[in-house]
């Protein structure tokens with residue numbers, strides 16, 4: 001070993017510059033930075049590097065990730081490798097919890113390069129600015145790459161999408177290199193998600209990460225003609241991304257070869273296994289030949305664990321932090337507002353330079369309500385607002401999203417159609433005008449205000465109409481250290497007291 005911590009594989013003088021190194025021969029290790037011959041191992045990360053220059057570049061990247069507390073850096077930039085003790089320590093520090101299959105679950109990784117991914121995929125991750133995996137990616141990617149089934153939960157905005165897309169793209173690439181004579185290009189993976197917007201977003205990310213690889217996608221969602229979607233699949237795709245209703249429709253009208261599907265993903269799994277979607281999801285699943293099952297959401301219940309477990313013989317549970325809790329990066333500001341005062345309160349906020357932080361999404365419970373409120377906001381406050389909901393045609397929904405994300409319209413009034421999964425990168429403020437019907441939906445809705453740990457704000461209107469949610473809402477606010485309106489405290493304790501009397505305590 002030399003002072004730089006590199007272990008030469010042979011006795012040659014250590015190469016200083018990347019340019020001094022030769023190209024790798026087939027089967028030889030490649031430098032994780034420049035892809036030349038990876039002659040040395042970087043001690044701190046266990047990655048292959050070609051020269052001292054690339055080792056320094058690698059260490060700079062590790063530093064810039066700042067995922068770990070400075071005092072722990074020396075320990076934490078080391079991948080745990082095969083040591084289960086190190087893996088346990090790392091999981092404890094990163095709040096990664098794993099259950100099922102005991103030691104068969106691979107240890108978390110600290111870099112994408114440690115996952116044995118195709119070089120092109122690594123390059124695409126780098127181009128996307130994904131310098132280091134997030135905690136859910138650290139554990140879920142190596143686990144999913146083994147082909148095992150997973151039920152995984154982590155905060156909203158913490159990178160769950162890439163946690164299933166990276167293994168899918170990697171496994172598809174491997175499949176093609178192992179089956180060069182298979183020219184049929186039948187689908188190898190399927191992702192189901194609850195809304196068109198989320199499917200579009202997942203497809204965008206899949207295209208970005210799969211660029212330049214034998215990896216094509218087909219979007220199967222309502223609102224667009226089925227003929228085009230069918231044609232695309234018939235031309236050969238690796239991944240189908242769709243909403244359950246349209247996929248069932250497609251499968252019932254046309255013969256699609258699904259036997260090669262290796263991986264089946266339910267994004268927002270708790271929503272996908274609820275009444276309304278569940279039968280369709282099961283129908284699709286039964287048409288597949290026992291694929292690997294990857295289930296993801298920020299909120300997962302025992303019931304979901306049970307149903308999820310029935311889809312796969314053995315399933316690994318992965319969670320980051322406390323499941324079912326609001327993302328701590330979102331500052332919740334709950335305000336008691338009587339139903340009749342809600343509109344006025346909203347207008348006041350939108351007129352206030354201190355409180356309005358555009359672009360903002362206002363969540364309401366009904367489609368008509370969304371249209372009316374968007375109109376009223378524009379007329380009364382002069383702030384341009386548009387609405388989006390499930391009844392609008394796909395083209396209009398696309399245009400509305402374009403105007404909002406493009407900065408032309410500062411306020412978007414939405415039903416739950418944008419409540420889950422959708423990555424509204426520019427948004428730092430959401431206003432919950434109508435409380436959703438469950439606390440889980442609430443957690444997803446306010447999660448739109450923060451992606452990847454960026455600070456965001458959720459202004460939440462509460463009143464007596466939301467009585468059913470009071471105890472859960474108080475717990476959600478408390479868990480994030482948010483102030484609780486006094487009306488909410490009073491009514492919650494009265495409710496609890498009455499409940500006790502009713503059941504005869």
Ligand SMILES: Nc1ncnc2c1ncn2[C@@H]1O[C@H](COP(=O)(O)OP(=O)(O)OP(=O)(O)O)[C@@H](O)[C@H]1O
Nearest residue numbers: 130132133134156157158159160161298421423451
């Ligand atoms: N390793 C990474 N490095 C940098 N950015 C990342 C990384 N992984 C994901 N991102 C970005 O973080 C944002 C949030 O990711 P994503 O939408 O996958 O979150 P999520 O956990 O699925 O959230 P939700 O529960 O709300 O659906 C996206 O903009 C994504 O491009």
